[in-house]
Amino acid sequence: MTTAKADLDSDIISLARLALAGRAQDIQMLVQRIARKTRGEKPELSNSLTALLREAPSKDTPLRRMAEIPMPVDSDSRLHLLKIEEAIEIDHTPVLAADVSAALDQLVSERGRLEALDAAGLDPTKTALFVGPPGVGKTLAARWLAKRLGKPLMILDLAAVMSSYLGRTGANLRQVLDYAKQADCVLLLDELDAIAKRRDDRDEVGELKRLVTVLLQQIDDWPASGLLLAATNHPDLLDPAVWRRFEMKVEFPMPERQAIYELVNGLLQPYENKAEHWAKILSVALHGQSFSDVRQSVERARRAAAISGDALDIHLESLILPEQLSKAERINLATMLVDAGLSQRNVQKLTGVARDTVRSHSQPETTARKRRGT
Known part of the structure; x- marks a missing residue:
């Protein structure tokens, strides 16, 4: 058995496993990978798979398609852990620095040229880190991006829910991120430094260090169909591994x-x-x-x-x-x-x-x- 055939057989088995588990977002990622692998030897198969990926399975909004999936809640308070904005209203176009505006335009343009990226064997940018002092437009930029992309915005304020996570490893965090992965949304992790602090910081408890590991795994596994944003006022506190995981870093300066x-x-x-x-x-x-x-x-x-x-x-x-x-x-x-x-x-x-x-x-x-x- 050739290596290519063995890889394909392995992918088919993985695809079946994901389908039986009902993990739609992971299925999409795997089909996309198979399409790329087979482009050279089986172009017709590759083109057919790519066409299937582009077809919209439903005219419903992403959140309506997820109606049967319970929204993550805190196990103690039973309050929702995510703030969701589906019909985003912005009273005027945000005033942004030229570099920031160019970065946001690129994120939007990439999702309008998926065929060109796919032909080059590339995914659109999946993750971006917004850095800057409070009040300079990081959250507004996330809302503006979601509105332009026609996707709901989900916001997880990590600082606000930090006490809920301690003592339960990364289970709640993983639950929230898994939910957002399936929603085809823009997810904003606000106050990222609340959990993504340097793991060599002796003052941090082991629980927080494990949360960093969970976060790294989730970022690596983020689907190309979604967009994961994170915002921090204190980039110097971030674990270097977290910093490296974000494909794009956008610095928001104080306004001129x-x-x-x-x-x-x-x-x-x-x-x-x-x-x-x-x-x-x-x-x-x-x-x-x-x-x-x-x-x-x-x-x-x-x-x-x-x-x-x-x-x-x-x-x-x-x-x-x-x-x-x-x-x-x-x-x-x-x-x-x-x-x-x-x-x-x-x-x-x-x-x-x-x-x-x-x-x-x-x-x-x-x-x-x-x-x-x-």
Whole structure:
């Protein structure tokens, strides 16, 4: 018996075993592997198997097809361990750094060119790790991806359920991931560092170290039809083996001024006729804050205006907070606002810094341009 025939016989036996066990997702992976192995010697078989894989077995959504599979719950509280978003609504296109946007576009494009990848003997990217400080858009990016791919989003907050896992090895974690594998979804493991800490950390108990091993096995076994995302604010805490398992790493930076401008403009445009003006001001005043903090500040101002009946301008001005800044900080803010294109008159009103002081601290070329326009 040739090696190729022996391999094929072994695959057929494995396929039968999986079919009898009802493991649909694993069957799909094995059929895909057989199609690749037989492409050279049995192209007709390979093409037929590939065609079968592309056929949709049902018009139902992934979650409806899983109605008979119980959703994982905590054995103590009986609460669901997964948060599921099927009909994802996003009020505006996320504002993302160029590198982040390019990475997300690639993940979507790969799933639109499965035939080209298959012809090259490749799978689409199955796993991606989102890294960055809190509030920079990691969860929003996961929701945006799921919406573009037309898949439900499942979110497992590892930090929130950590106490449930201790003492029960990786059984619950394996249960959750096995469920998500069968759902043809986008799964987000939030706060990954809660369980994926370095196994050489002497302060960690053996139970957590075993969870890392379970996680590694699950990542290796993740189906190409799904997408596994993980997010962490502390990449330095991750076990190196976990870090290596993710095929794509996406770093989410703190937003630059242009990104804050786009976010604020998008938030104010439907309600404020001077949205661009305020976006320019707040892109300077709120620089250094996360997307989440900027959004909360703007929405807090809008709520205050709606309740008081005051003009929104009054409450947006309060976000600049000149009374909480030192004299040097107010001068620096005033200078940046002038350099951003605001008139010295408006800057004096907003910051309380005299125009002569602003003029003396502004960039020479900007000051000269202002004088010519006065």
